[in-house]
Amino acid sequence: MIKIASTIKDVAKYTGLSIATISKYINGGNVLDKNKQIIDEAIKALDFKVNEIARGLKTNKTMTIGVLIPDFKNIFFTTVVSNIENVLIQNGYSTIICDYKNDNVLEKEKFNFLVNKQVDGIIIIPQGDDVRHIKEHINKNMPLVLVDRALEGVECDTILVDNMNASYNAVEHLITRGHKSIGIICGPDNIFTAVERLKGYMRVHKDYSMKIDESLVKKGDNDVESGYTRLNELLDLQVPPTAVFVTNYEMTLGAIMALNERNIKIPDELSIVGFDNLHMARIVKPSLSIVVQPMEQIGEIAANTILRRLRGDMSNYPSMVRLKTELMINQSVKDLRG
Amino acid sequence: MIKIASTIKDVAKYTGLSIATISKYINGGNVLDKNKQIIDEAIKALDFKVNEIARGLKTNKTMTIGVLIPDFKNIFFTTVVSNIENVLIQNGYSTIICDYKNDNVLEKEKFNFLVNKQVDGIIIIPQGDDVRHIKEHINKNMPLVLVDRALEGVECDTILVDNMNASYNAVEHLITRGHKSIGIICGPDNIFTAVERLKGYMRVHKDYSMKIDESLVKKGDNDVESGYTRLNELLDLQVPPTAVFVTNYEMTLGAIMALNERNIKIPDELSIVGFDNLHMARIVKPSLSIVVQPMEQIGEIAANTILRRLRGDMSNYPSMVRLKTELMINQSVKDLRG
DNA sequence: CTACAATCGTGAAACGTTTCGCTCTACTTT
DNA sequence: AAAGTAGAGCGAAACGTTTCACGATTGTAG
Known part of the structure; x- marks a missing residue:
């Protein structure tokens, strides 16, 4: 040596x-x-x-943030994390990243793993089932930031997008193009974003005095397979919808696969609006209209929030930031008017 | 408190x-x-x-591995990392992940950042330009594993796929379907995988006594934009190829976008074989034939290799593992025979 | 019963920093 | 000249573990 x-x-x-x-x-x-x-x-x-180990023993700081996300293969999560890591490293912090694979038990285990590693703070995109480990943690002197999903009963800094209005605007776009029968493929009830996005769909129907056909509301598992399955279920209805709004990226992928297999032409035979991402929107032909989330901004704000808390700035705690999404209109919606 | x-x-x-x-x-x-x-x-x-801080001061171990990758938005890299993190956490190690954004200067900075954080080992998907910081590090008592790219003059454990034969098989598939004019969109010369994949293209041409038309060899930057641009360049040739092989995921995305914009029908007007990934292959219509890399395996072997080195097992050092890829044949190649 | 060997508990040093309070020096004011 | 004040260097304790060497105890063999 x-x-x-x-x-x-x-x-x-x-x-x-x-x-x-x-x-x-x-x-x-x-x-x-x-x-x-x-x-x-x-x-x-x-x-x-x-030697930061020695320094850490004395100061009780590790200059490390733990980041806990549901799925490493999800480009939305990894884009957010990329921006978090970027901001943190510029401030001298390293980023321990854990993937809990959409498994609540693993989430708790890895959360505790991060706590035991004595990270200075934790940024988590929570799953939402059993949040006791997170709740218990709020009372400890370690900053915690929730991203993408708020949790009932968990009062801490939270960085979200405005899911409800994202959904509202997407479905409104379909309504204003003359669609009266609009299906939705949304996530499961335990996921905050899924619930919010469905609410947007409901609210815009109410605002336009349109009756909601419950058979057009399909709940998936936020994965490719369920997107595929639910799209087929919608199209198998006696009177299928003329348009479908899919509320996350993976299910949008699955829906497109189902359309490809049924040889259904977008938007002639079905209009569709999806969620993320920019590249996928352009490789589907014709190009997809999609809701675009400000992933860079989410990551940067999350990182800067936790850095502020670590510096002792507790002003405006607990903060909740709701970022606007953007509806990118391409060619996957047919105009039924006229 | x-x-x-x-x-x-x-x-x-x-x-x-x-x-x-x-x-x-x-x-x-x-x-x-x-x-x-x-x-x-x-x-x-x-x-x-x-208290692992105190323990670390005495034992000089942090139970932390640094992972340095070129791009957090690249699903190949993040899938590899997901598997690395999974294996490491099961062995009590945390994973600090850094994204150097395909920037050699940033790679060196973040590499040094990881070294200064006294991680116990580093797993890196290197860029390949200036590798002095990696070379200098080889002589230190800290395990290092290269993933996806070997580096000349850097003798340490390396986990690769067999890029050359991956490329060879993909192009052979086109050749055996009667294609004589096959374009390739490959990465830049400083990226190991790009060089190897181009070699496979050359070798199979030689083995089938087919002359290589240099105008059909397009070098991109492994990103969406260059995939788009190079595909257009191939199609703008006086005599365009009947097939194209694209050697990474992002450029495959770009190529598809270009085809969509030109309204070119796959495989009637152009056959195409891409690289990764399974979902994208099925949302392009007709579904793409692609080379599939064993990402899970790469990650697991990389993690297990570094764990072995950390345990003091230096047998077979430096090891080089070359994993086989799989050619997934879908519907994007036209049979020109008969 | 004695001698030897094995087992197990323990004191304290060490790892590399931070930080507090003391001391010394220099400067200023009376 | 003396007293008071401010600045800056320093000794040593502390952070929470690991680990070595020593001593005491227990068990076994002759």
Whole structure:
């Protein structure tokens, strides 16, 4: 094994100053200019870097944030996380990322794993079933930020998109193009975003005095398979809808697969609006109209929120940020008017 | 602030035994059965957990692996990482993940960031330009595993797919369906996988005594935009190819977008074989023939390799694993024979 | 019964920082 | 000249573990 890294003791020996003086300088304390110079010289000559393990033992900080997400293969989650990691590393924090694979038991286990790793804070895209481990944690002195899903009874910083109005606007787009029979493929009732998106669908129907046909409301599991299955169920109805709104990316993928297999032409035979993402919208022909979420912004705001809390800035706690989505109108909606 | 977590001192006080005895028991040493029982009782009653910061200061281990990847939005990379994280967490390791955004300077910075965080090992999907920071690191007592790309002059454990034969098989499929004019959209020369995949294209041409038309060889940047641009360039040729092989996922996305915009029918007007992924293959109509990489396996082998090295098992070092890909034949290749 | 060996508990040093309070020096004011 | 004040360096304790070497106890063999 080659040379072990230098420690503050080596810097002290090199400079003739004490460990306390070196530490004071490193941490921004007052030292004489001539001592500053010689300490800098020593640090450079010895290639000294503070041992963050030792520092952590004393300060009880690990300069690490834990991020817990439901699915590493979901480009929405990974885009959010990419932006979180980017902001955090610029502030000297590392990011431990855990994938709980949409499994509530695994979520709790990995949450506890992060706590035991003594991360300084946790950013979580929660599942939403049993949230006791999160609730219990609120009373501890460690910042927690929820992303994408709010949790009932969990009062802490939360970064969301405005799912209800995202849905409202998407379905309104269909309504204003003359569609009266609009199906929805939404997620399960335990997922916050699924519930909110369905509410938007309901609300816009009510606002336009349109009756909701419960047989057009299909609940999936936010995965490709259920998107596929539910789309087929909608099309197998005696009177299928003329349009479908699919409320997440994976189910949108599945719905498109089902349409491809049935050789159904978009938008001639069925109009469709999906959720995410920009690339997929353009490789489906004709290009899909989709709700676009501000993933970069979600990640940045989540990271900056937790950094503020870590700095001791508790103003406006607990905050809830609801970001606007954008409806990207392409060619997958047929105009039934005229 | 509520109660601070218990320390080994509290357990010692509760049991009447010494800190050394508690530590010995925790770490698998011999203690009397009656003492084992009372220590277990104390641990449970006090909800004691070893402080890994303190342990790390003494043992110089952080139980953390750094993972450095080029792009968080790339589903190939994130799927690999998901599997890495899964294996590592089952072995008590946390995973710090950094995204260097295909930027060599950022790669070096984040690599050094991970080193300074004193991770126990690093798994990297390297970019391939300037690899000095990686080379310098090989001589240090910290395991390093390369994934997806080998690096010249860097001798360490490497987990790859057999890119050359993946490409060979894909193009052979086109050749054996009667295609004589086959274009390729491959990545840039500094990316290992791009070079290997182009080699496979060349080799199969040679093996079938087919002349390579250099104008059909287009080099992109492994992103959506260049896939789009290069596909258009191929189709703008005076005599366009009858088939195209695209050697990564993003460029495959871009190529499809270009085909959609030109209203070119697959496979009637152009046959196409892409790289990844399973979902995208089925949402393009007709479904794409694609090369499928064993992402789960790559991740698991990478994680298990680094764990072996961390346990001190240096057998077969440096190892190189080349995994087979699979050619998934769907409906995007026209049979020109007969 | 004695001698030897094995087992197990323990004290305390060490890991590399931070930080508090003390001390010394220099400067200023009376 | 003396007293008071401010600045800066420093010693050493502490953070929470690990681990080594030592001593005491227990068990076994002759």
